[in-house]
Amino acid sequence: MSDQPLDFEGASCPVPLRQFPNIVMGHGGGGKLSAELVEHLFLPAFDSEALRDLGDSAVVDVPAGRLAMSTDSFVVNPPFFPGGNIGELAVNGTVNDVACSGATPLFLSAGFIVEEGFGLDRLNAIAMSMADAAKRAGVQIVTGDTKVVDRGHGDGVYINTAGIGVIPTGVDVGPDRARPGDKVLLSGTIGDHGMAIMSVREGLEFEAAIESDTAALNHMVAAVLEAAPGVHAFRDPTRGGLAATLNEIAAASQVGVAYAEDKLPVARLVAAACEMLGMDPIYVANEGKLVAFVPADQADAALDAMRAQPEGGDAVIIGEVVDAHPGIVVATTGIGGTRVVDTQIGEQLPRIC
Secondary structure: OOOOOOOOOOOOOOOOOHHHHHHOOHEEEEEEEHHHHHHHHHHHOOHHHHHOOOOOOOOOOOOOOOOEEEEEEOOOOOEEEEOOOHHHHHHHHHHHHHHHOOOOOEEEEEEEEHHHHHHHEHHHHHHHHHHHHHHHHHEEEEEEEEEEEEEOOOOEEEEEEEEEEEEEOOOOOOOOOOOOOOOEEEEOOHHHHHHHHHHHHHHHHOOOOOOOOOOHHHHHHHHHHHHOOOEEEOOOOOOOOHHHHHHHHHHHHOEEEEEEEHHHOOHHHHHHHHHHOOOOOOOOOOOOOEEEEOHHHHHHHHHHHHHOOOOOOOOOEEEEEEEOOOOOOEEEOOOEEEEEEEOOOOOOOOOOO
């Protein structure tokens, strides 16, 4: 056996991250390339004191009280779309889920599953958009993970996020708390996100692009709670659209929900796209809209609070909670008739988040 020292130069590639324009399997192997990916891409994007330790878990300080926690996975295709990308969608979606429990979102995790060959420039753009979205929402990304899968087995990039927030003392909202007499408030136009994705997939062309409404709603939730502390329920109508949200609340609270179709705000281009594709906007996903169930005597104050937020300029009262037909949602049509609005059996738009 030779007494010469072993040469480890070829054991793992020492070339800096910038010389790898695409993800390779080594980026997920836990070695030098993995460390470089974290050090040169994710840490600069998500920098926080809790993240810098790079431990197996993050240790953070939170005020005493009840915690809210949510997790979600994002597999949208395409990962870049008019008005956003999978990264900011992941942050906003998880922030909104935590906020709709009445909590103040504080911390997020971010897990990436990246396909071999995915461009590092694209991954960097996604990470930076996540950082921007987190900054706007006032939350920190404090822990994460990255895995790389073989080419052809990952469809680009998937992101899993988890969020933690603190529920302020005295706040008690939930899907089972809607009561007869509540007004149903909607913060703006419906169907924007789903139609933004679908217009790209189907190559639909209009005089302007339909853009996703992806946005964090935690500031709006806080404003509504301050103006109307008796709010009974919040929900962001994502997959399944507004129809699924109203049905979920009606079923959980065992109340009826009635709304007027002519009260629903729908952008002109979204309405046109839905008509071309044979879709009803009430079933199309949103990623930046808030539904609130508010006692009637606080509804106007809550509506003003919504409209004062950048994302709430088109907020309206669309209907109310009723004693009749518990668990059922009913719409009043433009010609004065009524129809039952049920949830759909399958996905109208696959892979929208």
